[in-house]
Amino acid sequence: MMDKRRIAIDGPSGAGKSTIAKGLAAALKIDYIDTGAMYRAVGYKMIREKIGLEDREALKAMLADTKIDFSAGNILLDGEVINDRIRTPEISKMASDCSALPEVREKLVLLQREMGQAKSVVMDGRDIGTNVLTDAEYKFFLTASLEERARRRWLELQEKGTPQALADVEADMAARDYNDSHRPLNPLRKAEDAIEVDSTDMNAEEVMAYIMNLMK
Numbered sequence: 001m002m003d004k005r006r007i008a009i010d011g012p013s014g015a016g017k018s019t020i021a022k023g024l025a026a027a028l029k030i031d032y033i034d035t036g037a038m039y040r041a042v043g044y045k046m047i048r049e050k051i052g053l054e055d056r057e058a059l060k061a062m063l064a065d066t067k068i069d070f071s072a073g074n075i076l077l078d079g080e081v082i083n084d085r086i087r088t089p090e091i092s093k094m095a096s097d098c099s100a101l102p103e104v105r106e107k108l109v110l111l112q113r114e115m116g117q118a119k120s121v122v123m124d125g126r127d128i129g130t131n132v133l134t135d136a137e138y139k140f141f142l143t144a145s146l147e148e149r150a151r152r153r154w155l156e157l158q159e160k161g162t163p164q165a166l167a168d169v170e171a172d173m174a175a176r177d178y179n180d181s182h183r184p185l186n187p188l189r190k191a192e193d194a195i196e197v198d199s200t201d202m203n204a205e206e207v208m209a210y211i212m213n214l215m216k
């Protein structure tokens, strides 16, 4: 039997976490768990059901009646594939906001721990190395300059046919970074035993090769 390998990848938005995590999962033939997508799913459902950030009782009831799963590269919210619907600037903002709420974190962290318990996984997010899988065999903290991360997201939005001004993308990203690293509960932070990788001047293949090499 192959040893269990859990790989935690944390870092700010636009650092390339999901590209690298997906690549590693494919190369190692293990599951990829995108924890950001789980916060996005909750944010999406809150908007759809018109539950405000202060409406904690409604939020609790909603969470108790919410199922989030991954299957064949898709994210499922209550059985429905929501992949593309959670990648909008509106949902990005709501995901960041709702991720500060204890009710939301409690539910999703529990679910993530379960997902990482029994098998090898690559999990990316903000608090995987510091909180969700503190005993992961490998921990990486992936960063890049704000300018470069904004440029990548700006390109992505253009390719998707939903262009936005670069200055707006950069301002949104800076606000979200601030939010994610200053909330009291499990903020974005490099775990002491994580290896920091700065991808500002590297493309995805170079980062993959670099990380695979570190793992050896």
Ligand code: DC
Binding pocket: 013, 035, 036, 037, 039, 040, 092, 095, 096, 097, 099, 100, 124, 125, 126, 127, 128, 176, 180
């Ligand atoms: O990685 P992402 O941009 O899809 O994440 C969306 C939001 O979810 C992000 O702003 C912060 C939050 N998040 C979190 O608090 N903890 C995680 N492990 C992953 C994401």
